[in-house]
Amino acid sequence: MNPSLQAVRGMNDILPDEAAFWELFEDTIRSWLKSYGYRPIRMPIVEPTPLFKRAIGEVTDIVEKEMYSFIDGLNGEALTLRPEGTAGCVRAVIEHNLAARQTQRLYYIGQMFRHERPQKGRYRQFHQVGVESFGMVGPDIDAEMILMGARLWNDLGLDGIDLQLNSLGQPEERAQHRAALITYFEENAELLDEEAKRRLHTNPLRILDTKNPAMQDLCAAAPKLIDYLGAESLAHFEGVQRVLRDAGIPFKINPRLVRGLDYYNLTVFEWVTDKLGAQGTVCAGGRYDGLVEQLGGKPTPACGFAMGIERLIALIKDAGGEPAAPAPDVYLVHQGEAASRSAFLVAEGLRDQGVDVLLHCGGGGFKSQMKKADSSGAGFAVIIGDDEAATGEAQLKVLRGEGIEQRKLKVDDLAEAIIGQIIDSDEEE
Ligand code: ATP
Ligand code: MG
Numbered sequence: 001m002n003p004s005l006q007a008v009r010g011m012n013d014i015l016p017d018e019a020a021f022w023e024l025f026e027d028t029i030r031s032w033l034k035s036y037g038y039r040p041i042r043m044p045i046v047e048p049t050p051l052f053k054r055a056i057g058e059v060t061d062i063v064e065k066e067m068y069s070f071i072d073g074l075n076g077e078a079l080t081l082r083p084e085g086t087a088g089c090v091r092a093v094i095e096h097n098l099a100a101r102q103t104q105r106l107y108y109i110g111q112m113f114r115h116e117r118p119q120k121g122r123y124r125q126f127h128q129v130g131v132e133s134f135g136m137v138g139p140d141i142d143a144e145m146i147l148m149g150a151r152l153w154n155d156l157g158l159d160g161i162d163l164q165l166n167s168l169g170q171p172e173e174r175a176q177h178r179a180a181l182i183t184y185f186e187e188n189a190e191l192l193d194e195e196a197k198r199r200l201h202t203n204p205l206r207i208l209d210t211k212n213p214a215m216q217d218l219c220a221a222a223p224k225l226i227d228y229l230g231a232e233s234l235a236h237f238e239g240v241q242r243v244l245r246d247a248g249i250p251f252k253i254n255p256r257l258v259r260g261l262d263y264y265n266l267t268v269f270e271w272v273t274d275k276l277g278a279q280g281t282v283c284a285g286g287r288y289d290g291l292v293e294q295l296g297g298k299p300t301p302a303c304g305f306a307m308g309i310e311r312l313i314a315l316i317k318d319a320g321g322e323p324a325a326p327a328p329d330v331y332l333v334h335q336g337e338a339a340s341r342s343a344f345l346v347a348e349g350l351r352d353q354g355v356d357v358l359l360h361c362g363g364g365g366f367k368s369q370m371k372k373a374d375s376s377g378a379g380f381a382v383i384i385g386d387d388e389a390a391t392g393e394a395q396l397k398v399l400r401g402e403g404i405e406q407r408k409l410k411v412d413d414l415a416e417a418i419i420g421q422i423i424d425s426d427e428e429e
Contacts, residue, residue, distance in 0.1 A: 008124065008125075009118060009124065010116070010118035010123045010124030010125065011123065011124050011125035012123060012125070018313075020323040020326060021313050021316065021317065021321070021323050022309070022313065023323070024321075024323040025156070025309065025312065025313060025316065026109060028152075028155055028156060029109065029129055029152075032148070032151065032152050032155055033107050033131070036105070036144070036148055037105050038105045038106065038107045038131060039104075039105065039106060039107070040106070040107060040108065041089060041092060041106045041107070041108055042108060042110075043082075043085065043088040043089060043091075043092050043108060044082075044088065045081060045082055045110070045111060045113075046079050046080070046081060046082070047079070047080060047082055047087065047088050047091065048077065048078065048079060048080075049067070049069050049078040049079060049080040050078065051080075051087050051088070051091055051295070052067060052080050052082075052083060052084075052087050054087075054294065054295060055086065055087035055090065055261075055263055055291060055294070055295060056083070056084070056087065056261045056262060056263065057203070057261065057262025057263070058202075059199060059202040059203040059206065059262075060203070060206065060261060060262060062083050062084070062114060062261065065115065066083055066114040066115050066116055067080050067081075067083055067113075067114070067115070068080060068081040068083075068113045068114075068115060081113035082111075082112055082113065083112055083113055083114045084112055084128070084130075084261070084306065085108055085110070085112065085128060085130035085132075085306060086130065086132060086261075086263070086288070086291070086304055086306070087295075089106060089108065089130065089132050089304075090132075090291055090292055090295055090297070090302070091295060093106075093134055093292065093297070093300075094292060094295060094296060094297035098134070099134040099135050099292070099297075099300050100298070102135065103133070103134060103135035103136050104132075104133065104134040104135060105131075105132075105133045106131075106132050106133070106134075107129065107130060107131045107132070108129075108130045109127070109128070109129050109130075109309075110127060110128070111125055111126070111127055112125070112126055112127065112128050113125055114126070119278075119279070120276070120277060120279060120314075121276050121277065121278075121279030121308070121310060121311050121314065122279050123310060126308060126309070126310050127308075127309040127310065128306040128307060128308060128309060129306065129307045129309060130304065130305075130306045131145065131148070131285070131304055131305055131306070132302065132303070132304035133145070133302060133303050133304065134292070134300050134301075134302045135300055135301065135302075136301060136303065137289075137301045138236060138239070138240070138266070138267065138287060138301065138303060139236045139237075139239030139240040139243070139266075139267065140239070140243065141303050142236075142240050142266070142267040142286075142287055142303050143239070143240045143242075143243035143244060144243075145285065145303060145304070145305055146163065146165075146240070146243075146244060146249065146251075146269055147243070147244075147247055147249065149161075149163070149271050149283055149305070150163075150247070150249050153271075156312070156315075156316055156321070157316070157319055157321060158312075158315050158316065158319055159319075160273055160274070160275060161271050161272070161273045161282060161283075161315075162250075162252065162271070162272050162273070163244075163249060163250065163251040163252065163269060163270075163271055163272075164251070164252050164253075164254040164257050164269060164270045164271075164272055165240070165241070165244075165251045165252070165253050165254065165257070165267070165268075165269045166225075166226075166253060166254055166255060166256075166257035166258070166267075166268050166269070167225070167226065167229060167233060167234075167236070167237040167266055167267060167268070168225060168258065168259075168264050168265050168266060168267075168268055168286070169225060169226075169228065169229040169230070169233040169265065169266065170230075170232075170233055170265055170266070171265065171290065173225070173228045173229050173230060173233060174205065174225065174228075174265075176228045177205075177223060177224075177225045177227075177228040178204055178205060180223040180228070181204040181205065181207075181208075181222060181223055182200060182201065182204050184222050184223055185200055185204060185207065185218075185222070186200070188218055191215070191218045192207075192215070192218075193210070193212050193214065193215060195207075195210070195212075196210065196212075196215065203262075205225075205258050206258065207219065208222060208256045208258050209256075209258050209259070219256060220256070224255040225255065225258075226253075226255055233266060236266050236267070237266070237267065240267050251269075254270075257269075257270060259284065259286060263288040263290065263291040263294070264286040264287060264288050265286075265287055265288065265289050265290060266286070266287040266289070267286050267287045267303070268284075268285070268286035268287075269284070269285060269286060269305070270283065270284040271283040271284070273315060275315060275318060276311055276314060276315065279311060281308070281311075282307060282308055282311045282312050282315065283305055283306070283307040283308070284305060284306060285303070285304050285305020285306060286303065286304075286305070287301070287302070287303045288302050288303065288304065289301045289302060327376065327377030327378055327379070328356040328357055328358040328376060328377075328378045329350075329355045329356045329357065329378060329379055329380060329418060329422065330350060330355055330356070330357045330358070330378055330379070330380045330381070330382050330418065331357075331358050331360065331372065331373035331376045331378040331380070331381050331382075331399075332346065332347050332357055332358065332359045332360055332381075332382045332384070333360055333366060333369040333370060333373055333381050333382070333383045333384070334360060334369075334383070334384040334385070335365065335366055335369070335384075335385055335386075336385055336386035336389065337386070338386045338389040338390065339384040339385050339386050339388065339389045341389070342384055342388075342389040342411075343359060343360075343384050344359070345411075346382065346384065346394060346411050346414070347359045349411065349412075349414075349415070350382075350414060350415050350418070353415035353419070354415075354419070355415055355418055355419065357382075358376055358378060360372065360373075366383070366385075370383075373399060374399060377400075378399055378400075379398070379399060379400045379401060379418075379421075379422065379425075380396060380397065380398060380399055380418055380421075381395075381396075381397040381399055382394050382395070382396055382397075382414060383395040383396075383397060388408070392410060392411055392412075393408050393409060393410055393411060394408070394409060394411050394414060395407070395408055395409075396408075396409050396414060396417055396418070398421070401421075401425045402424075402425060403421050403424070403425070
């Protein structure tokens with residue numbers, strides 16, 4: 001294939017076998033979210049570029065080097081493919097006044113885009129489940145969001161996902177810590193890498209988020225934000241931990257957990273596994289009380305998290321999770337002109353009664369159609385020739401499981417026979 005016509009690097013097709021995992025995952029996700037009272041919201045994939053700069057922060061990996069930004073050639077607008085969902089969700093909440101008189105619990109599932117180096121668990125188009133709440137000051141909602149994660153890993157049959165927790169305090173507290181950090185890093189200037197030097201005066205907290213192994217010791221010994229938190233911030237943090245302890249959810253406080261986005265305050269958390277190599281964070285989030293106001297809304301406390309679907313699906317596969325092979329109940333075989341006309345009506349009639357039908361299309365003889373029926377995985381073949389069509393009948397052949405192997409039935413009796421037999425064989429299992 002001409003390379004210029006192939007998929008963009010780091011943006012993957014999800015083929016049917018793989019997509020079956022995704023659908024199963026999404027079913028689990030939706031019922032899990034419903035059980036916590038979350039409602040869906042769907043935002044555009046493209047948003048104005050200034051929205052992300054404002055929300056995520058100018059001096060962050062995402063805004064500095066990962067965004068797919070472009071100018072709309074038709075009207076000159078600066079646009080960006082969303083690199084995350086919170087900014088767009090907050091924009092929508094403000095624009096439609098969703099949080100004015102009530103609290104909101106919202107979720108979305110969809111594509112995100114970041115220009116990163118593609119590798120296992122890291123892609124340029126990837127998918128997130130995003131969960132956001134508005135109007136609740138916490139720490140109860142923060143804690144509930146963390147409990148949600150624990151329940152989901154259980155629902156998905158995953159273990160070995162560990163919880164890391166930190167508090168980023170409030171902006172004033174961070175300012176004091178920031179000053180101390182700058183002093184500390186200035187005193188150790190010879191140990192800083194290029195990126196750290198560049199960020200020293202713009203966003204020193206982000207230096208702690210470095211993935212450079214040579215900087216780990218330096219960062220581990222840096223002044224800790226927790227030592228700068230006031231009584232209220234500490235009480236909030238303690239409140240979150242109390243719920244987790246009551247619920248028996250183990251956690252580790254990681255003072256270096258700062259998150260790659262600027263909008264967080266107070267609670268931040270990550271769920272991390274060591275089963276995915278370097279890309280171990282499957283879920284991350286926290287509180288972002290300042291963001292709604294920062295984007296032009298009325299001050300509204302908020303909290304949220306996002307999960308990377310690719311990483312979770314990889315874990316599910318690792319754990320041996322297998323979606324049920326999607327097979328139709330019936331493969332409908334037909335040959336002859338009258339038979340083909342009847343086949344459409346029979347297929348629609350069966351579907352009316354809840355039977356899944358794969359209608360053979362594309363012609364061919366009985367023998368080749370029966371082969372396709374077999375490999376389709378269907379439980380039954382319904383076979384119509386011109387003889388059957390003339391008398392309003394069809395042959396019902398059992399392809400899988402027990403039962404009378406083949407018999408002729410009135411087409412009106414097909415559905416009942418099929419459903420009856422499906423129920424019988426379910427009971428035997
Ligand atoms: P990382 O440290 O792995 O780059 P991040 O802090 O940039 O993650 P967030 O912005 O918090 O990630 O996004 C939430 C989740 O989305 C991550 O924990 C991860 O599971 C997933 N994720 C982020 N970037 C990618 C990517 N490029 N490809 C696949 N999944 C991703
Ligand atoms: Mg990242």
